[in-house]
Amino acid sequence: MNLKELKLRHFRNYSDVEVTFSPSINVLLGNNAQGKTNMLEAIYVLALTRSHRTSNNRDLINWQSESAQVYGEIEKELGTTKLEIDLGKKGKKAKVNHLEQAKLSSYVGELNVILFAPEDLSIVKGAPTIRRRFMDMEFGQMSNQYLYNNAQYRKILKQRNNYLKQLQMKEAKDELYLDVLSDQLAAYGAKIIFQRLELLEKLQGWAANIHAGISQDKEVLKFKYVCALKKKDQSSVDDIYQALTDLFAENKQKEIRQGSTLYGPHRDDLQFIINGKDVSTFGSQGQQRTSALSVKLAEIDLMKEETNEYPVLLLDDVLSELDDNRQTHLLKSIQNKVQTFLTTTSLSGIARDLIEDPKIFNISSGQVESEE
Numbered sequence: 001m002n003l004k005e006l007k008l009r010h011f012r013n014y015s016d017v018e019v020t021f022s023p024s025i026n027v028l029l030g031n032n033a034q035g036k037t038n039m040l041e042a043i044y045v046l047a048l049t050r051s052h053r054t055s056n057n058r059d060l061i062n063w064q065s066e067s068a069q070v071y072g073e074i075e076k077e078l079g080t081t082k083l084e085i086d087l088g089k090k091g092k093k094a095k096v097n098h099l100e101q102a103k104l105s106s107y108v109g110e111l112n113v114i115l116f117a118p119e120d121l122s123i124v125k126g127a128p129t130i131r132r133r134f135m136d137m138e139f140g141q142m143s144n145q146y147l148y149n150n151a152q153y154r155k156i157l158k159q160r161n162n163y164l165k166q167l168q169m170k171e172a173k174d175e176l177y178l179d180v181l182s183d184q185l186a187a188y189g190a191k192i193i194f195q196r197l198e199l200l201e202k203l204q205g206w207a208a209n210i211h212a213g214i215s216q217d218k219e220v221l222k223f224k225y226v227c228a229l230k231k232k233d234q235s236s237v238d239d240i241y242q243a244l245t246d247l248f249a250e251n252k253q254k255e256i257r258q259g260s261t262l263y264g265p266h267r268d269d270l271q272f273i274i275n276g277k278d279v280s281t282f283g284s285q286g287q288q289r290t291s292a293l294s295v296k297l298a299e300i301d302l303m304k305e306e307t308n309e310y311p312v313l314l315l316d317d318v319l320s321e322l323d324d325n326r327q328t329h330l331l332k333s334i335q336n337k338v339q340t341f342l343t344t345t346s347l348s349g350i351a352r353d354l355i356e357d358p359k360i361f362n363i364s365s366g367q368v369e370s371e372e
């Protein structure tokens, strides 16, 4: 798929712009603080209805305005789709071909994006929330079912945590209601964990190949899903459901004392292992970067496999963070394959040599000019 046209109205520092993109590589060029990342963010919002860098919609609306719109035209194998996100101070609307979508799961998936920003280089070593968010954002785009299960899980988790707090404070007494919530949570939690395991196994296949290429076959990259369940309890949705149910039953009093849900996919993690060793503890900075890059590039192939379309790749200032070998791998693997948006303050070295025929947009104070 590719994003053919983007219109922004009152989004961040853009007042009113309309841009037509190339289906291959688009370079957003400009000095610091001119609006390059804002444009990538707009594409991300168009795909996922939310930003990767703020949870507050108001941040996305121009300071002088009451509302903002992001409008895009997506070209896919089966035709063109028009997407629109309207952001108001009170909420947002998501439209597909001008029709408002009530459910997130009927909107997300129309435009799939993979964002790679310098922070992603810390996916290996950073906090577990980064890796959980990574799984949820990527797998949610590949599977409506994952997105739905995750939304239901979050809703019940919130209710269960509230109820655990009430039991902790002795404002509630009925533990039967807690059992009902535990059962519902285990049911959705099991589906999420099972799907994560399946998709991670596929992703590992792609990532291991890419990693072997970058490390000249010296390193074998593997993933390990880290959770409270024993390996033997992870082979089916039913097994996981049973194991989660048992965990909730065994730890009921502990969870009431802490007033919080201690088990389930919201507590799980992902570990990266090179040649049998945990990369976050024993890996060099270079190995951590190679692992992060391999995972990101693997997502492109996995998304194609799961959805039949290549996603759109958003590279926010990452080239300058990668050495020549890694830049070369990145640029060679996207060339003629995925539509790419790349922000940079200057296009130099390897990138200039390797990117064939980029479409360059000069961005300055929220104005965009394309170099013909």
Ligand SMILES: Nc1ncnc2c1ncn2[C@@H]1O[C@H](COP(=O)(O)OP(=O)(O)OP(=O)(O)O)[C@@H](O)[C@H]1O
Pocket: 011, 012, 013, 014, 030, 031, 032, 033, 034, 035, 036, 037, 038, 039, 058, 059, 060, 061, 062, 063, 064, 317, 343, 345
């Ligand atoms: N809601 C908003 N309304 C108006 N301007 C905003 C809003 N939010 C951010 N900005 C402005 O947008 C600019 C930042 O743009 P952006 O983050 O896209 O920079 P950039 O071009 O990617 O720069 P860098 O190379 O430093 O990352 C800043 O000048 C900031 O003040």
